[in-house]
Amino acid sequence: MDFYKTTEADSNYNNLEQMSVQELLVNINNEDKTVPLAIEKALPQIEQLIQQVVLKLKAGGRLFYIGAGTSGRLGIVDASECPPTFGVSPDLVIGLIAGGDQAIRSAVEFAEDSTAQGWKDLQNHQISNKDVVVGIAASGTTPYVISALQNCNENQIVTGCITCNQNSPLSLAAQFPIEVVVGPEFVTGSSRMKAGTAQKLVLNMISTATMIQLGKVKGNKMVDMQLSNDKLVDRGTKMIMNELKISYEEAQELLNTHKNVRAAINHYNHDAKHL
Structure with a gap:
């Protein structure tokens, strides 16, 4: 050839x-x-x-x-x-x-x-x-x-x-x-x-x-990204805020607790269902 x-x-x-x-x-x-x-x-x-x-x-x-x-x-x-x-x-x-x-x-x-x-x-x-x-x-x-x-x-x-x-x-x-x-x-x-x-x-x-x-993106967001700097923590907080329609402070608290955007959203939705 x-x-x-x-x-x-x-x-x-x-x-x-x-x-x-x-x-x-x-x-x-x-x-x-x-x-x-x-x-x-x-x-x-x-x-x-x-x-x-x-x-x-x-x-x-x-x-x-x-x-x-x-x-x-x-x-x-x-x-x-x-x-x-x-x-x-x-x-x-x-x-x-x-x-x-x-x-x-x-x-x-x-x-x-x-x-x-x-x-x-x-x-x-x-x-x-x-x-x-x-x-x-x-x-x-x-x-x-x-x-x-x-x-x-x-x-x-x-x-x-x-x-x-x-x-x-x-x-x-x-x-x-x-x-x-x-x-x-x-x-x-x-x-x-x-x-x-x-x-x-x-x-x-x-x-x-x-x-x-492989399911590593939700909608169009990097919900499994590592929160390795302030910029990414802020981005993750805003993702949670927009997805769950909650305040920045609430979103920040969720992210601090769960250390991951997907986990924070899932836990919030799970808790809301069981209220």
């Missing part, structure tokens, strides 16, 4: 160093506008993967993201935001990056080239066929990620991927591939730009749609 890396193709723009700041911004912005349209074409693929993730998580499994460089960091960002946003265990969605935690801040040379380490990193988390693993790589050629997915397939573990090239080795390795073809980058080969934006948007979709399907 032919494989052409559009992520490495020559930029549609040249002589960037001769552009003014305004010209640079307008051109980058014009390129960025194309990303949601590329994602729209991949919605059926995204839906298929999310259905699998929901099935596995409802049955007690976990979701793993695995990537290198920018792709790995984006997976870690999405995973790390699930506990505070949806009140789930930090062990439910796990992000892994080639080179380990050190690679979150600085590049670890050649870490992405290992064909053994990805599977080892998954095994450190006692990966099993209850889980689902999503490989993230803009190019779709990262050995660390591809080999991890191939090992998963051999062990009957459901695999998906997010890549920005069509018919890549990663797409062929994944059972449920997502291909968001965003075209050449503004700076040739700089896949932290449009490709990174596309991956972030798809990750938002995967985690948000999954958590809603």
Whole structure:
């Protein structure tokens, strides 16, 4: 099957160093506008993967993201935001990056080239066929990620991927591939730009749609969020106030007692029924 890396193709723009700041911004912005349209074409693929993730998580499994460089960091960002946003265990969605935690801040040379380490990193988390693993790589050629997915397939573990090239080795390795073809980058080969934006948007979709399907949102509110700062305590208080039509002070007292928006609402409604 032919494989052409559009992520490495020559930029549609040249002589960037001769552009003014305004010209640079307008051109980058014009390129960025194309990303949601590329994602729209991949919605059926995204839906298929999310259905699998929901099935596995409802049955007690976990979701793993695995990537290198920018792709790995984006997976870690999405995973790390699930506990505070949806009140789930930090062990439910796990992000892994080639080179380990050190690679979150600085590049670890050649870490992405290992064909053994990805599977080892998954095994450190006692990966099993209850889980689902999503490989993230803009190019779709990262050995660390591809080999991890191939090992998963051999062990009957459901695999998906997010890549920005069509018919890549990663797409062929994944059972449920997502291909968001965003075209050449503004700076040739700089896949932290449009490709990174596309991956972030798809990750938002995967985690948000999954958590809603798991019942972690009520109406349109994050009723299970962790109350980890004053802003979130205030937001939670207002959610309770609006939901139960009570004063801010009453809502605050309920939240202080139950430490969770959903629990506060449920207890209030339960008590009201039994009056």
